[in-house]
Amino acid sequence: MRFNGGMSSDASASSDETIDHASDTERSRPEEKGETGQMVENVEQTASELADSGQERGTLRDVADSLGISSAVALRALRGADEIKPLMATRVREAAVRLHFPLEELSDEADHRGVVAILVNTMRNTWISDLVRAIRIELTATGRSAIVVPTRRRVPEYPVAADTEAIESLVQLGVDGFLMVSDLADMDSVFAATGDRPFVGIGCSKEFVGRIDTVRIDDEVGQGLLVDHLVGLGHREIAHVGGVGAAVARERADAFRQAMERHGLGEYARVEPGDFTEQVGQTAGSMLLRGSRVPTAVTCANDVTAVGVLSAAREAGLSVPEELAVAGYGNTSLASSGISQITSVDPNSDRLGALAAQFLVERVSGLETAPRDVAVAPSVVVRRSSSAGPRPETTKRKRISVD
Numbered sequence: 001m002r003f004n005g006g007m008s009s010d011a012s013a014s015s016d017e018t019i020d021h022a023s024d025t026e027r028s029r030p031e032e033k034g035e036t037g038q039m040v041e042n043v044e045q046t047a048s049e050l051a052d053s054g055q056e057r058g059t060l061r062d063v064a065d066s067l068g069i070s071s072a073v074a075l076r077a078l079r080g081a082d083e084i085k086p087l088m089a090t091r092v093r094e095a096a097v098r099l100h101f102p103l104e105e106l107s108d109e110a111d112h113r114g115v116v117a118i119l120v121n122t123m124r125n126t127w128i129s130d131l132v133r134a135i136r137i138e139l140t141a142t143g144r145s146a147i148v149v150p151t152r153r154r155v156p157e158y159p160v161a162a163d164t165e166a167i168e169s170l171v172q173l174g175v176d177g178f179l180m181v182s183d184l185a186d187m188d189s190v191f192a193a194t195g196d197r198p199f200v201g202i203g204c205s206k207e208f209v210g211r212i213d214t215v216r217i218d219d220e221v222g223q224g225l226l227v228d229h230l231v232g233l234g235h236r237e238i239a240h241v242g243g244v245g246a247a248v249a250r251e252r253a254d255a256f257r258q259a260m261e262r263h264g265l266g267e268y269a270r271v272e273p274g275d276f277t278e279q280v281g282q283t284a285g286s287m288l289l290r291g292s293r294v295p296t297a298v299t300c301a302n303d304v305t306a307v308g309v310l311s312a313a314r315e316a317g318l319s320v321p322e323e324l325a326v327a328g329y330g331n332t333s334l335a336s337s338g339i340s341q342i343t344s345v346d347p348n349s350d351r352l353g354a355l356a357a358q359f360l361v362e363r364v365s366g367l368e369t370a371p372r373d374v375a376v377a378p379s380v381v382v383r384r385s386s387s388a389g390p391r392p393e394t395t396k397r398k399r400i401s402v403d
Contacts, residue, residue, distance in 0.1 A: 057362075058099030060141050061134070061354035066095050071137045071354075078106055078141070105142045105361060113143040114176040116360060119167070121152045121184060125276070125304070126332040127349065128181055131202060134353025135179060142361050144176065151184055162186045167193040176364045179356055180204060183246040198363035202356040203347065205247035209373045213363065215356040218375040219248075219255040222345040225380040226299050226327050227259035229343070234389040235297040235325060237268050241284045241309055242301030245275030249301050252329070256299060274308075276301055281308025289316040289324070296325065296390035303328035303335045306342050310385070325386040341384035351376050 064074040069092075077084045077092035084092075096103060116139060120128055128148070136146050149170065151163045162185050167178075177198035183205050184190050191199070200213040208214050230238055238260065243253030253271045260269035274284035281300060288295060289312055300306040306328030310320060318324045328335050331346035355374055 057358065058096070058101045059354040059358045060101065060138050061350055062099050063092065063096050063101050066099065067091060075137075075141050078103070102358075102362075105365065114145075114364070115174075116144055116146045116177055116179060116357075117167075117170045117175045118146050118148045118179045118181060119151050119184060119190070120148060120181045121150070123148070123150050125302075126334060127302070127330040127347075130332070130349035131181060131353045134350040135357045138354045138357035139361070144361070146179075147175075151190070162190050162193075164189050164193040171195055171197060177360050179360055183248050198360055200356050200360045200363070202352055203248070205251060207247050210371055213356075213359045213371050214373045215352050215359065216373070216375045217347040217352070218377050219252045220258065222329065222347070222378040222380070223252060223255035223299070224259040224262070225378070226343075226345060227256065227263065229380055229382060230297045230299075230325060230327070230386060231263050231265070233325070233386070236265055237293070237295040237390070238265070238297045238299065239270040239272060239288050239295040240299045240301075241272050241274040241281055241288070241305055242276075243271050244273045244280075249275065252301055270295065274301060274305055276304055278304050278308040278311075281305035282311045283308075285309035285312025286315065289313060289318060294318075296323075297327070297386065298324065299327045299329075301329060303330045303332045303342060303344055306344070306385075307334055307340060310340060310342070320385055321388040323391040325388065325390075327380075327386050331381055335381075335383070343383045343386040344381055345378050346381050347378045348376050 060071050060074055063078075064071045067074070069088075073084070073088075074092050074096075077089045078096060080089065093103075095101075116135075118132060118135060132146065132148055139146055149166060151166065164186075167190060170178075171194060175197065177200070178194050180190075180199065180201045182203050187208075200215065201208050202215050203217050204214055206214075206216065209216075227238065240253055240256040242249050242256075244250075256271065257266070257269050260266055270288070272284040272288050274280045281304065284305075285298065285308060288298065298309050300309055306326055309326050313320050313324050313326065320326055326342060328342045328344040329347075331344040331349075334340060335342040335344035355376070359372060
């Protein structure tokens with residue numbers, strides 16, 4: 001089951017239902033929309049949404065979604081590929097014009113205009129692969145390619161530092177610009193190393209709004225949907241594992257507290273310090289589950305942390321979801337695997353990547369405006385890990401003394 005925080009054209013699995021956050025009314029199941037399982041939005045609605053969000057130009061993904069086709073098919077149609085039928089090619093081009101897709105940036109398949117560097121903290125986060133795929137699809141339309149560069153390094157005098165030497169080398173090699181995924185360590189050094197190259201942040205903290213172009217996850221909506229879901233099942237004792245390691249983690253924890261306050265459950269809201277790793281998630285989960293006040297549900301900073309909490313629940317002898325509900329963030333392959341089946345916030349990675357790539361291409365092409373900020377509305381995909389209400393309260397046995 002998928003709960004949406006805003007308009008979404010992504011189709012959930014065939015067994016899912018899509019419930020709109022604003023109206024709380026059920027939409028048709030994806031399988032009723034046709035064999036593709038994809039929900040098709042008309043072009044007029046999509047164009048209206050773009051205008052409302054202040055976005056002047058649509059992405060390749062917007063064009064594809066408006067017609068219920070893949071980005072790859074849309075790109076081949078715009079390039080005039082022989083295998084695309086004339087009627088489809090016409091419809092795609094009309095949609096591109098109406099959505100203000102920058103056709104002037106479109107390249108031939110053989111063109112190569114440059115390279116974009118995607119800066120990440122680590123390659124161990126499976127969410128990054130979803131983003132990189134979306135970024136590369138959008139960049140391909142303009143004849144550009146992307147390389148992924150881990151920037152996190154450890155040095156004796158400082159716990160975590162950015163590999164500015166690698167970034168400076170990329171500048172010397174002539175990359176067109178940089179896309180930053182989440183928050184990097186030592187950002188002042190990162191900005192200094194990138195020089196005057198265009199720089200766009202994806203899924204980063206609100207702290208960067210106004211400094212660079214930012215395409216963020218609307219964590220207030222994401223955490224709000226998670227808490228709404230759990231409260232709807234009857235949970236009140238809800239905890240959050242996160243708030244440590246990056247500014248975006250602190251903002252996600254704050255969003256959890258705000259959601260609990262909105263339901264009048266502020267006194268029950270607990271945040272157990274944790275970062276984005278499985279090991280720390282397991283440690284934080286153990287602290288929560290072995291205390292005197294054990295929550296009935298736990299939300300986590302990401303899916304990796306949620307896996308750690310699942311391990312802690314197993315060690316504590318609590319079954320999921322019957323005795324403990326667990327939810328993650330990111331909707332990665334970890335969450336959707338048949339073993340874990342973790343409820344998770346879907347940040348709409350395709351949308352995040354496409355918008356960020358478009359922003360960067362516009363800057364590379366000479367656009368000079370104030371830094372832009374877009375907060376993409378996520379949705380929640382409900383799976384087995386949070387499919388039950390709170391466990392029954394256990395009555396402690398009274399001690400009876402026998403003389």
